[in-house]
Amino acid sequence: MMAGAGMLLVAGGLPWGVGYVTEQQWQQATAEVNSAQPFLQVTTQAYQRGILGSELSGTVRLLNPDTGESRQVAFQADVTHGVTGSLMDFQPTDGWSPEGADWFPEQEPALTLETRLWGTAVLELAMPAMSMADAGSGESLTTSGGLARVEISDAGSSAELLVVWPALALSGPDRAVRVSDLRVEQTMSHLVGEVWTGSGKVLAELLSVTPDQKPPVTLKGISVQSHSEAVSQGERLDSRVALAVDGLTLSDETYGPQRLTFALNGLDVAAWNDLAESLSAMQAGAAARASVAREGFDRQMAAMQRMNTAVRELAAAGFSIGFPELYLTTPEGAVTGSARISHPELSEDQKAQMLLVMQRLTGEMNLSLPLALAEEYPELRLQLAPLIKQGLLVQEGDRLVLDAQMKDLVVDVNGVEIPLPPVL
Structure with a gap:
Protein backbone atom coordinates (compact mmCIF):
# COMPACT_ATOMS: atom_id res chain seq x y z
CA MET A 1 0.00 0.00 0.00
CA MET A 2 2.84 2.35 0.85
CA ALA A 3 4.51 1.48 -2.46
CA GLY A 4 1.29 2.26 -4.32
CA ALA A 5 1.00 5.62 -2.59
CA GLY A 6 4.60 6.37 -3.46
CA MET A 7 3.97 5.57 -7.10
CA LEU A 8 0.97 7.91 -7.11
CA LEU A 9 3.07 10.69 -5.62
CA VAL A 10 5.77 10.18 -8.25
CA ALA A 11 3.21 10.00 -11.06
CA GLY A 12 1.65 13.24 -9.91
CA GLY A 13 4.89 14.94 -9.03
CA LEU A 14 6.68 14.34 -12.33
CA PRO A 15 4.22 16.34 -14.48
CA TRP A 16 4.19 19.13 -11.89
CA GLY A 17 8.01 19.27 -11.96
CA VAL A 18 8.02 19.20 -15.75
CA GLY A 19 5.50 22.05 -15.76
CA VAL A 33 14.52 36.62 -27.95
CA ASN A 34 13.51 40.09 -26.75
CA SER A 35 17.05 41.11 -25.80
CA ALA A 36 18.63 39.80 -29.02
CA GLN A 37 16.69 42.12 -31.37
CA PRO A 38 13.92 44.75 -31.32
CA PHE A 39 11.85 43.53 -34.27
CA LEU A 40 9.96 40.69 -32.57
CA GLN A 41 8.98 41.13 -28.93
CA VAL A 42 7.09 38.50 -26.94
CA THR A 43 5.22 39.53 -23.79
CA THR A 44 3.75 37.00 -21.37
CA GLN A 45 0.64 38.41 -19.73
CA ALA A 46 -0.43 35.35 -17.75
CA TYR A 47 0.97 31.89 -17.03
CA GLN A 48 -1.30 29.70 -14.90
CA ARG A 49 0.53 26.49 -14.07
CA GLY A 50 -1.28 23.37 -12.89
CA ILE A 51 -0.22 19.79 -12.26
CA LEU A 52 -1.03 18.16 -15.59
CA GLY A 53 -1.22 21.29 -17.67
CA SER A 54 -0.99 25.07 -17.84
CA GLU A 55 -2.60 27.99 -19.63
CA LEU A 56 -0.58 30.78 -21.19
CA SER A 57 -1.53 34.10 -22.78
CA GLY A 58 0.46 36.99 -24.16
CA THR A 59 1.22 39.18 -27.16
CA VAL A 60 3.68 39.25 -30.03
CA ARG A 61 4.72 42.65 -31.37
CA LEU A 62 6.25 42.87 -34.85
CA LEU A 63 8.21 46.01 -35.76
CA ASN A 64 8.74 47.12 -39.36
CA PRO A 65 12.33 48.46 -39.46
CA ASP A 66 11.63 50.53 -42.58
CA THR A 67 8.59 52.44 -41.36
CA GLY A 68 8.88 52.07 -37.59
CA GLU A 69 5.28 50.84 -37.48
CA SER A 70 4.42 47.87 -35.28
CA ARG A 71 1.64 45.30 -35.21
CA GLN A 72 0.55 43.41 -32.13
CA VAL A 73 -1.07 39.97 -32.09
CA ALA A 74 -2.55 38.43 -28.94
CA PHE A 75 -2.14 34.69 -28.43
CA GLN A 76 -3.05 31.94 -26.01
CA ALA A 77 -1.66 28.46 -25.48
CA ASP A 78 -2.69 25.24 -23.80
CA VAL A 79 0.28 23.46 -22.20
CA THR A 80 0.24 19.72 -21.57
CA HIS A 81 2.81 18.36 -19.09
CA GLY A 82 4.37 14.97 -19.73
CA VAL A 83 7.05 12.93 -18.00
CA THR A 84 10.05 14.34 -19.89
CA GLY A 85 8.66 17.47 -21.48
CA SER A 86 5.65 19.59 -22.40
CA LEU A 87 3.59 20.34 -25.49
CA MET A 88 2.40 23.91 -26.03
CA ASP A 89 -0.47 24.45 -28.50
CA PHE A 90 -0.71 28.10 -29.63
CA GLN A 91 -3.63 29.96 -31.18
CA PRO A 92 -4.25 33.64 -31.96
CA THR A 93 -6.77 35.01 -29.48
CA ASP A 94 -8.88 36.45 -32.30
CA GLY A 95 -8.61 33.30 -34.43
CA TRP A 96 -6.58 32.40 -37.50
CA SER A 97 -8.83 34.34 -39.89
CA PRO A 98 -10.09 37.94 -39.63
CA GLU A 99 -13.70 38.46 -38.71
CA GLY A 100 -15.96 37.61 -41.63
CA ALA A 101 -13.24 35.73 -43.54
CA ASP A 102 -12.61 32.01 -43.93
CA TRP A 103 -8.98 31.57 -44.97
CA PHE A 104 -8.88 27.90 -43.99
CA PRO A 105 -12.00 26.13 -45.28
CA GLU A 106 -10.84 22.60 -44.42
CA GLN A 107 -9.17 22.95 -41.01
CA GLU A 108 -7.23 25.47 -38.96
CA PRO A 109 -3.43 25.64 -38.70
CA ALA A 110 -1.64 23.96 -35.82
CA LEU A 111 1.26 25.79 -34.15
CA THR A 112 2.96 23.76 -31.43
CA LEU A 113 6.12 23.94 -29.33
CA GLU A 114 7.43 20.70 -27.84
CA THR A 115 10.04 21.09 -25.10
CA ARG A 116 12.20 18.58 -23.25
CA LEU A 117 13.80 18.77 -19.83
CA TRP A 118 17.29 18.54 -21.35
CA GLY A 119 16.77 21.70 -23.40
CA THR A 120 15.59 20.46 -26.80
CA ALA A 121 12.68 22.33 -28.37
CA VAL A 122 10.71 21.72 -31.57
CA LEU A 123 8.54 24.49 -33.02
CA GLU A 124 6.21 23.22 -35.74
CA LEU A 125 3.61 24.89 -37.95
CA ALA A 126 1.27 22.59 -39.85
CA MET A 127 -0.55 24.74 -42.37
CA PRO A 128 -3.64 23.37 -44.15
CA ALA A 129 -4.88 24.52 -47.53
CA MET A 130 -5.44 28.27 -47.49
CA SER A 131 -7.18 30.77 -49.74
CA MET A 132 -7.25 34.49 -49.04
CA ALA A 133 -8.15 37.51 -51.17
CA ASP A 134 -7.95 41.28 -50.78
CA ALA A 135 -10.84 42.91 -52.59
CA GLY A 136 -9.24 46.33 -52.34
CA SER A 137 -5.92 45.47 -54.01
CA GLY A 138 -7.20 42.61 -56.16
CA GLU A 139 -4.48 40.31 -54.81
CA SER A 140 -5.04 36.71 -53.75
CA LEU A 141 -2.93 33.98 -52.15
CA THR A 142 -3.64 30.26 -52.43
CA THR A 143 -1.53 27.46 -50.99
CA SER A 144 -1.83 23.71 -50.79
CA GLY A 145 -0.74 23.79 -47.18
CA GLY A 146 2.65 22.79 -45.88
CA LEU A 147 4.94 22.20 -42.94
CA ALA A 148 7.54 24.39 -41.22
CA ARG A 149 9.63 22.89 -38.43
CA VAL A 150 12.52 24.21 -36.32
CA GLU A 151 14.39 21.98 -33.88
CA ILE A 152 16.67 23.68 -31.35
CA SER A 153 19.15 21.70 -29.26
CA ASP A 154 22.39 22.00 -27.27
CA ALA A 155 21.00 24.85 -25.18
CA GLY A 156 20.24 26.90 -28.28
CA SER A 157 23.63 26.45 -29.97
CA SER A 158 22.33 24.09 -32.68
CA ALA A 159 19.27 24.34 -34.90
CA GLU A 160 17.69 22.49 -37.80
CA LEU A 161 15.07 23.98 -40.12
CA LEU A 162 12.73 22.15 -42.48
CA VAL A 163 10.08 23.72 -44.73
CA VAL A 164 8.00 21.66 -47.15
CA TRP A 165 5.41 23.45 -49.29
CA PRO A 166 3.94 21.58 -52.30
CA ALA A 167 2.25 24.53 -54.01
CA LEU A 168 1.79 28.28 -53.63
CA ALA A 169 0.18 30.83 -55.95
CA LEU A 170 0.06 34.62 -55.61
CA SER A 171 -1.87 36.70 -58.12
CA GLY A 172 -2.60 40.39 -58.54
CA PRO A 173 -3.60 42.95 -61.14
CA ASP A 174 -0.10 43.23 -62.64
CA ARG A 175 1.44 39.77 -62.19
CA ALA A 176 0.98 36.18 -61.04
CA VAL A 177 3.57 34.04 -59.23
CA ARG A 178 3.46 30.28 -58.85
CA VAL A 179 5.82 28.01 -56.88
CA SER A 180 5.77 24.20 -56.91
CA ASP A 181 7.43 21.67 -54.60
CA LEU A 182 9.36 24.06 -52.38
CA ARG A 183 11.70 22.46 -49.85
CA VAL A 184 14.07 24.26 -47.47
CA GLU A 185 16.61 22.52 -45.22
CA GLN A 186 19.12 24.24 -42.96
CA THR A 187 21.43 23.11 -40.16
CA MET A 188 23.14 25.71 -37.97
CA SER A 189 25.78 25.55 -35.24
CA HIS A 190 26.71 28.54 -33.13
CA LEU A 191 30.38 29.47 -33.42
CA VAL A 192 30.75 32.74 -31.52
CA GLY A 193 28.67 35.88 -30.98
CA GLU A 194 26.51 36.34 -34.07
CA VAL A 195 28.52 33.94 -36.23
CA TRP A 196 26.98 30.59 -37.16
CA THR A 197 28.16 27.77 -39.40
CA GLY A 198 26.20 25.08 -41.19
CA SER A 199 24.75 23.82 -44.43
CA GLY A 200 21.50 24.38 -46.21
CA LYS A 201 19.60 23.99 -49.42
CA VAL A 202 16.55 25.51 -51.07
CA LEU A 203 14.91 23.41 -53.77
CA ALA A 204 11.94 24.22 -55.98
CA GLU A 205 10.63 22.26 -58.90
CA LEU A 206 9.15 25.35 -60.56
CA LEU A 207 8.93 29.12 -60.18
CA SER A 208 6.73 30.91 -62.70
CA VAL A 209 6.20 34.67 -62.97
CA THR A 210 3.57 35.94 -65.40
CA PRO A 211 3.57 39.73 -65.92
CA ASP A 212 0.34 41.39 -66.99
CA GLN A 213 -0.44 40.57 -70.64
CA LYS A 214 3.01 39.06 -71.21
CA PRO A 215 4.21 35.46 -71.57
CA PRO A 216 5.35 33.77 -68.36
CA VAL A 217 8.98 33.43 -67.27
CA THR A 218 9.53 29.98 -65.78
CA LEU A 219 12.47 28.56 -63.85
CA LYS A 220 12.61 24.78 -63.49
CA GLY A 221 14.78 22.71 -61.20
CA ILE A 222 15.93 25.51 -58.87
CA SER A 223 18.65 24.68 -56.36
CA VAL A 224 20.44 26.95 -53.88
CA GLN A 225 23.02 25.14 -51.75
CA SER A 226 25.14 26.78 -49.07
CA HIS A 227 27.88 25.66 -46.73
CA SER A 228 29.96 27.54 -44.19
CA GLU A 229 32.58 26.10 -41.87
CA ALA A 230 35.16 27.24 -39.37
CA VAL A 231 38.79 26.53 -40.29
CA SER A 232 42.18 27.24 -38.70
CA GLN A 233 40.99 26.06 -35.28
CA GLY A 234 37.86 28.18 -35.43
CA GLU A 235 39.65 31.45 -36.17
CA ARG A 236 38.69 31.65 -39.86
CA LEU A 237 35.48 31.15 -41.80
CA ASP A 238 34.93 29.75 -45.29
CA SER A 239 31.56 30.01 -46.99
CA ARG A 240 30.15 28.97 -50.35
CA VAL A 241 26.75 29.41 -52.05
CA ALA A 242 25.86 27.72 -55.34
CA LEU A 243 22.78 28.65 -57.36
CA ALA A 244 21.67 26.37 -60.19
CA VAL A 245 18.66 26.33 -62.50
CA ASP A 246 18.04 23.39 -64.81
CA GLY A 247 16.00 25.36 -67.30
CA LEU A 248 14.75 28.88 -68.03
CA THR A 249 11.66 29.07 -70.24
CA LEU A 250 10.88 32.22 -72.24
CA SER A 251 8.30 32.37 -75.02
CA ASP A 252 7.97 28.56 -75.12
CA ALA A 271 36.42 40.71 -36.88
CA TRP A 272 33.41 39.32 -38.73
CA ASN A 273 31.54 38.99 -35.45
CA ASP A 274 32.40 42.59 -34.53
CA LEU A 275 31.09 43.73 -37.91
CA ALA A 276 27.87 41.72 -37.53
CA GLU A 277 27.27 43.05 -34.02
CA SER A 278 27.90 46.65 -35.06
CA LEU A 279 25.49 46.31 -37.99
CA SER A 280 22.87 44.85 -35.65
CA ALA A 281 23.41 47.73 -33.22
CA MET A 282 22.99 50.29 -36.01
CA GLN A 283 19.83 48.61 -37.25
CA ALA A 284 18.39 48.35 -33.75
CA GLY A 285 19.26 51.97 -33.05
CA ALA A 286 17.53 53.14 -36.21
CA ALA A 287 14.40 51.17 -35.37
CA ALA A 288 14.22 52.09 -31.69
CA ARG A 289 12.52 55.27 -30.55
CA ALA A 290 15.20 56.84 -28.36
CA SER A 291 13.80 58.96 -25.55
CA VAL A 292 16.71 61.36 -25.89
CA ALA A 293 17.75 62.15 -29.45
CA ARG A 294 21.35 62.89 -28.48
CA GLU A 295 21.78 59.51 -26.80
CA GLY A 296 20.41 57.78 -29.90
CA PHE A 297 22.83 59.72 -32.11
CA ASP A 298 25.79 58.83 -29.87
CA ARG A 299 24.88 55.14 -30.00
CA GLN A 300 24.67 55.25 -33.79
CA MET A 301 28.06 56.96 -34.05
CA ALA A 302 29.64 54.43 -31.67
CA ALA A 303 28.22 51.56 -33.72
CA MET A 304 29.50 53.13 -36.94
CA GLN A 305 32.98 53.57 -35.48
CA ALA A 317 43.61 39.56 -41.35
CA GLY A 318 43.35 38.73 -45.07
CA PHE A 319 40.45 37.31 -47.07
CA SER A 320 39.17 36.58 -50.55
CA ILE A 321 35.66 36.96 -51.93
CA GLY A 322 34.07 36.54 -55.33
CA PHE A 323 32.18 34.26 -57.69
CA PRO A 324 34.39 31.50 -59.12
CA GLU A 325 31.77 30.47 -61.67
CA LEU A 326 29.15 32.22 -63.78
CA TYR A 327 27.54 30.14 -66.51
CA LEU A 328 24.38 31.30 -68.28
CA THR A 329 22.90 29.51 -71.27
CA THR A 330 21.27 31.63 -73.99
CA PRO A 331 20.00 30.79 -77.51
CA GLU A 332 23.08 32.53 -78.93
CA GLY A 333 25.56 30.68 -76.70
CA ALA A 334 26.92 30.62 -73.16
CA VAL A 335 27.82 33.62 -71.01
CA THR A 336 30.74 32.73 -68.75
CA GLY A 337 32.71 34.61 -66.16
CA SER A 338 34.40 34.73 -62.78
CA ALA A 339 35.63 37.36 -60.33
CA ARG A 340 37.69 37.53 -57.16
CA ILE A 341 38.85 40.28 -54.78
CA SER A 342 41.37 39.58 -52.04
CA HIS A 343 43.41 41.33 -49.38
CA PRO A 344 46.69 39.94 -48.01
CA GLU A 345 47.24 39.23 -44.34
CA LEU A 346 49.29 42.02 -42.78
CA SER A 347 51.93 41.96 -40.11
CA GLU A 348 51.47 44.11 -37.02
CA ASP A 349 53.79 46.79 -38.47
CA GLN A 350 51.95 46.78 -41.80
CA LYS A 351 48.62 46.92 -39.98
CA ALA A 352 49.73 49.98 -37.99
CA GLN A 353 50.71 51.75 -41.22
CA MET A 354 47.53 50.84 -43.11
CA LEU A 355 45.79 54.02 -44.20
CA LEU A 356 43.22 52.56 -46.60
CA VAL A 357 41.66 49.13 -46.98
CA MET A 358 41.56 49.55 -50.76
CA GLN A 359 45.27 50.24 -51.02
CA ARG A 360 46.28 46.57 -50.89
CA LEU A 361 43.20 45.06 -52.51
CA THR A 362 43.87 42.94 -55.57
CA GLY A 363 41.47 41.23 -57.88
CA GLU A 364 40.64 39.88 -61.28
CA MET A 365 37.51 39.49 -63.35
CA ASN A 366 36.71 37.93 -66.69
CA LEU A 367 33.51 37.90 -68.70
CA SER A 368 32.79 36.37 -72.09
CA LEU A 369 29.51 36.57 -74.00
CA PRO A 370 28.43 35.81 -77.55
CA LEU A 371 28.59 38.73 -79.98
CA ALA A 372 25.30 37.49 -81.42
CA LEU A 373 23.64 38.15 -78.06
CA ALA A 374 24.32 41.88 -78.37
CA GLU A 375 23.32 41.90 -82.03
CA GLU A 376 20.03 40.08 -81.39
CA TYR A 377 18.67 42.26 -78.58
CA PRO A 378 18.63 46.05 -79.17
CA GLU A 379 18.20 46.90 -75.49
CA LEU A 380 21.26 44.89 -74.52
CA ARG A 381 23.23 46.32 -77.44
CA LEU A 382 22.40 49.81 -76.20
CA GLN A 383 23.78 48.95 -72.76
CA LEU A 384 26.96 47.36 -74.11
CA ALA A 385 27.76 50.01 -76.74
CA PRO A 386 29.52 52.44 -74.34
CA LEU A 387 31.64 49.59 -72.92
CA ILE A 388 32.67 48.51 -76.41
CA LYS A 389 33.46 52.09 -77.42
CA GLN A 390 35.70 52.59 -74.37
CA GLY A 391 37.51 49.31 -74.92
CA LEU A 392 36.14 47.67 -71.80
CA LEU A 393 34.60 44.96 -73.97
CA VAL A 394 36.65 43.79 -76.95
CA GLN A 395 35.72 41.43 -79.74
CA GLU A 396 37.62 38.16 -80.00
CA GLY A 397 36.19 36.11 -82.85
CA ASP A 398 32.47 35.69 -82.28
CA ARG A 399 32.59 36.76 -78.63
CA LEU A 400 32.86 39.91 -76.54
CA VAL A 401 35.46 39.62 -73.79
CA LEU A 402 36.29 41.57 -70.64
CA ASP A 403 39.57 40.83 -68.84
CA ALA A 404 40.29 42.96 -65.78
CA GLN A 405 42.89 43.10 -63.00
CA MET A 406 42.99 45.37 -59.96
CA LYS A 407 46.10 46.41 -58.06
CA ASP A 408 47.41 49.54 -56.32
CA LEU A 409 44.07 51.37 -56.67
CA VAL A 410 44.06 50.88 -60.45
CA VAL A 411 41.80 48.61 -62.50
CA ASP A 412 43.22 47.46 -65.84
CA VAL A 413 40.41 46.41 -68.19
CA ASN A 414 41.66 45.05 -71.50
CA GLY A 415 44.64 47.42 -71.27
CA VAL A 416 42.54 50.45 -70.28
CA GLU A 417 43.64 51.71 -66.85
CA ILE A 418 41.00 53.20 -64.54
CA PRO A 419 42.17 54.83 -61.27
CA LEU A 420 39.98 54.07 -58.26
CA PRO A 421 39.04 56.78 -55.76
CA PRO A 422 40.39 56.05 -52.25
CA VAL A 423 37.01 55.88 -50.55
CA LEU A 424 37.64 53.08 -48.02
Missing part, protein backbone atom coordinates in the same frame (compact mmCIF):
# COMPACT_ATOMS: atom_id res chain seq x y z
CA TYR A 20 7.69 24.10 -13.45
CA VAL A 21 10.75 23.59 -15.68
CA THR A 22 8.68 24.37 -18.80
CA GLU A 23 7.59 27.71 -17.35
CA GLN A 24 11.19 28.61 -16.51
CA GLN A 25 12.33 27.61 -20.02
CA TRP A 26 9.57 29.73 -21.58
CA GLN A 27 10.46 32.80 -19.54
CA GLN A 28 14.17 32.42 -20.32
CA ALA A 29 13.59 31.84 -24.05
CA THR A 30 11.31 34.87 -24.47
CA ALA A 31 13.76 37.06 -22.52
CA GLU A 32 16.61 36.00 -24.82
CA GLU A 253 11.74 28.05 -75.48
CA THR A 254 13.84 26.54 -72.68
CA TYR A 255 17.51 27.28 -72.03
CA GLY A 256 19.78 25.71 -69.45
CA PRO A 257 21.58 25.01 -67.31
CA GLN A 258 22.27 28.26 -65.44
CA ARG A 259 24.85 28.38 -62.63
CA LEU A 260 26.33 30.98 -60.29
CA THR A 261 28.69 30.24 -57.39
CA PHE A 262 29.72 32.65 -54.65
CA ALA A 263 32.70 31.95 -52.37
CA LEU A 264 34.22 33.65 -49.35
CA ASN A 265 37.46 32.32 -47.86
CA GLY A 266 39.66 33.05 -44.87
CA LEU A 267 37.38 35.51 -43.08
CA ASP A 268 38.61 36.39 -39.60
CA VAL A 269 35.88 35.19 -37.22
CA ALA A 270 36.47 37.76 -34.46
CA ARG A 306 32.95 49.95 -34.37
CA MET A 307 31.89 48.90 -37.87
CA ASN A 308 34.76 50.85 -39.47
CA THR A 309 37.24 49.24 -37.08
CA ALA A 310 35.85 45.78 -37.83
CA VAL A 311 36.22 46.33 -41.59
CA ARG A 312 39.87 47.30 -41.13
CA GLU A 313 40.47 44.26 -38.92
CA LEU A 314 38.85 42.00 -41.52
CA ALA A 315 41.08 43.37 -44.26
CA ALA A 316 44.25 43.22 -42.16
